[in-house]
Amino acid sequence: MKIVPVKKYISDVFGAIKSLATGMKRTMYYFTHHKEIITQQYPDNRNTLELPERFKGEVVMPHDENNEHRCTGCQACELACPNGTIKVIFKNELTPEGKKKKAIDKLVYHLELCTMCNLCVEACPSDAIKMAQTFEHSVFDRSKLTKVLNNPGSKIMEGVE
Amino acid sequence: MYRETDIIQSADQSPEGYMIINVGPQHPATHGVLHLVITLNGETIKKVEPHLGYIHRSIEKMCESLSYRQFIYVTSRMDYLSAHINNHACALCVEKGLQVEIPERAKVIRVLMDELTRIASHELWWGAMAMDLGAFTPFFHAFRERETINDIMEETCGARLTMNYMVPGGVMHDIHPNFQRRVKEFIQLYKSKIHEYDELVTGNIIFQNRMKGVGILSAEDAISYGCTGPVARGSGVSSDIRKVQPYEIYDKLQFDEVLETGCDSFARYLIRIKEMNQSIRIVEQLIDNIPEGDFQAKTKAVLKLPKGEFYTRVETARGELGVYIVSEGGTTPYRIKFRSPGFSNLSVLDKIARGGKIGDLIAMMGTLDLVIPDIDR
Structure with missing residues (x-):
């Protein structure tokens, strides 16, 4: 059994009470200062919500007003993907000169595999x-997560090679 | 393995009799799926046996089928609290093999991101540590500052946790125009709030009594068990890779390696609190001095490492992370090995817990700062 001097014992007791009071003071500060408490709400404000432009939600293919996209079907994305998320399916298209040209039929994107x-x-x-x-990806059926990125009937933009 | 009959049989053989308690794999205090088999004599711990494998995803094997650009994203899933630093280590190793010199701007951005990640990781550890001991309020205080860092990451890297921002040759994007302003705002917020941490937890007598003199890890043991990071530095072992073997621009920066000689849980706690201040110091030095230039060096579309073996090590928030790549000259690595800090730090738990009380076990485990996906990979 270690013998503690009376003076140290008393100072220890008061030091302990002081330390608890310091912590309690901080807690009471926030208890009385409601404005300093930060509560972040779930983003239900869809219309006014602005996420950073680099935020990675899902892969999309932008189309212009003529229903044209910029995808040449080079398969670089398919090769770059570590999980096999993207699959490019081709079709043969006839150019106005009557030549056969390879073009994308579907760009299949598996959201369930994407990281x-x-x-x-x-x-x-x-x-x-x-x-x-986008950030809410839950659906009731798994098959809904397999998406085709190009719109039906879309074709490649002029001048994109 | 630990059926009821076994316990009864072996308790008969022991003169004192002992009890086996399983903590986890679904226990909130283990911060993941860690399974501890604890042998008790009354309340005294006789042995702690960690059982691993519940979250094994064979990341090392997965990396063998991925190219040198692709495998980096997987490493964010190892130690998810220092995802940037994991990616950094892999990018460094690939650059070492490719013999690429990366631009000065990319180096500075990388170090800035690393240090912000370190602060975010220690913030979360501080909140979770206090919650392990039963204090709930500090968790929210820690998350207030951590959210600010996550917002900065979201703006520049596009994700809050698994960023995949470091690529071989530099970083994926340039920093966001708002980046410098927001980091300065964060530094101000941090400096105005850090004293609350000491008021709430560090000075608290209940906290100190539960931490001081508990979980003693001597310097010799820290070395022989291969501990790194704050766990080793809490025992006075200098092991900061940023000082021992500086990478990127760490040799040009002014910061101290924090060392404590208390060897107990409280020393390990103080190390992390002081390390946050050192990280803020590094961020302050760099935030106004980001050099102009490219953020990414020109690399080939398909990366091929020459035949050979490459090893780099970096300091994550938990200790030394080593990346070892064996290349046969192809586009994918032949073998990848990660030396994760958490695994060695966990192995010391049995040593420091023996002879202690079961009530202190969670506190000891908390100060080791275990991230289970990092241990299991």
């Missing part, structure tokens, strides 16, 4: 795909 690593967007040489700022 949002941004490597496909980096790899794309013609800026055909980009990351969208």
